[in-house]
Amino acid sequence: MSANPIESFGALVQTGTWTENRVDVEGKSQPHEVKGELWSAAIQAAFAQQNTVHLPARPEPYYLDSPIVLKSGQSLTADLTTEIRLRPGSNTCMVRNEHVLGFRDGPVPAGLQPDTDIRVEGGIWTTLANGVKGANGNLRGSSASQDGVPGTHGVILLHNVRRITVRNVTIRQSKAFGVHLANVREFLVEGVILDRQERDGVHVNGPASEGVIRDVSGDSHDDPVALNAWEWENYAPTFGPIHHVTIEGIRGAPEGKHSTDSIRLLPGVKRFADGSTLDCPIHDIVLRDITDIREFKFYDQPNLEKGRDNDFSVEVGTLRNIQLQGLTFTRPGVIQVAAEVEGLRVEDVRLAFTPAPAYRLIAIGPMSATYRPGNDPSRWVEIFSPDRDVTVKGLRLGKVMVNGQSVEDAESRFVSVKDQQINPDFPRTLPRGGLGKARLLP
Incomplete structure (x- = not known):
């Protein structure tokens, strides 16, 4: 039996008026009165009768004022040009699975009954955010407007699910992560376009495994792709290992676009409120066919939003068996390594620019940088963990081409291993530095 078209549920469509901030030609937010x-309610009613709902393109957006909830086996599809927009002040995700569960006080327990076989495909998903003041009151991609699961923060929010497909979606101007996954297995996220996205594009929290993230492009003010096994507590419903994930076909933003162009792998050790700990490693990850990513972030980073002494990884996290294949740079980029790593292979690198003599493709060692909220040095905060040691074992850097010419002895030319040192002139000069040591072992 074919699904009823969404128009047949039109009697449940509500109309309303509200003020919505939109970006003008100068990039500023301007208020507009909207009747939308x-x-x-109509989409949810359709899902109560059938497992597939399609939103055809139309001149006006489909506004949502609460998340669309998908049960196991359900699919929400849309034409590529269909715009789905969150009403100002909703402050939730836009679509989620039925049984979103959070475990902030301990590991994800065994024996859960996850949702399964959920698909979201097509559509332009947007909150029209333009900074905090122009965010239309949609600052948080929570699972619900009241009593949402702590740590949920996505436009498309899929937590506690097996067998996921998110395909051919555009995430436009959102303050929440575009696609936020956690406690997932067997997932495919492909064909994601980021359009002035203000948070991460595809953000995965542990535990997670057996996934593919493919063909992500556009401009994001944060990481286009992030695998965060350990995580800042205000952005994670669960914690745990991430493994056997392939990330491929990722494209940095074109020149002139405001974008971070970074991929993050964040392992760590989570300490729960009762003092117990959970190791959150990341292992068996393949990153391939990657173009113009400025920074691969393989490092420790405490939570400055909560206060770095209130939310931090107990130890430097562990990465194992990480492979990067087919990296293209038309501008300088770096693989920044400040984690415990065993097995890091980087192969088939193409530098389509002339690197400066000091340029290094792989930088190994603890990091230091200063966040300066104002002019009072007593309030300045260290961003990273410069007093922690870093050990990388089993690094292999394969063929590197510079402007089409192969480079001899690429490891000695493009790899740096550097300890931190205390800056005696801090705070007159930055950063503070630290005592952490870097080791590179065979």
């Missing part, structure tokens, strides 16, 4: 149609 709210489709949340």
Whole structure:
């Protein structure tokens, strides 16, 4: 039996008026009075009768004022040009699975009954955010407007799910992560376009495994792709290992676009409120066919939003069996390593620019940088963990081409191993530095 078209549920569509900030030609947010149609109830009613709902393109957006909830076996699809927009002040995700569960006080327990076989495909998903003041009151991609699961923060929010497909979606101007996954297995996220996205594009929290993230492009003000096994507590519903994930076909933003162009792998050790700990390693990850990513972030970073002494990894996290294949740079980029690593292989690198003599593709060692909230040095904060040692074992850097010419002895030319040192002139000069040591072992 074919699914009923969404228009047949039109009697449940509500109309309303509200003020919505939109970006003008100068990039500034301007208020607009809107009379729009709210489709949340109609779409949810359709899912109560059938497992597939399609949103065809139309001149006006489908506004939502609450998340669309998908049960096991359900699919929400849309034409590529269909715009789904969150009503100002909703402050939630836009679509999620039914049984979103959070475990902030301990590891994810065995024996859960996850949702399964959920698909979201097509559509332009947006909150029209333009900075905090122009965010239309949609600062948090929570699972619900009241009593949402702590740590949930996505436009498309899928937590506690097996067998996921998110395909051919555009995430436009959102303050939440574009696609936020956690406690997932067997997932495919492909064909994601980021359009002035203000948080991460595809953000995965542990435990997670057996996944593919493919063909992500566009401009993001944060990481286009992030695998965060350990995580800042205000952005994670669960914690745990991430493994056997392939990330491929990632493209940095074109020149002139405001974008971080980074991929993050964040392992660590989570300490729960009762004092117990959980190791959150990341292992068996393949990153391939990657173009113009400025920084691969393989390092420790405490939570400055909560206060670095209130939320930090107990130890430097562990990465194992990380492979990077087919990296293209038309501008300088770096693989920044400040984690415990065993097995890091980087192969088939193409530098389509002339690197400066000091340029290093792989930088190994603890990091130091200063966050300066104001002019009072007593309030300045260290961003990283410069007093922690870093050990990398089993690094292999394969063929490197510079402007089409192969480089001899690429490891000695493009790899740096550097200890931290205390800066005696801090705070007159920055950063503070530290005592952490870097070791590179065979």
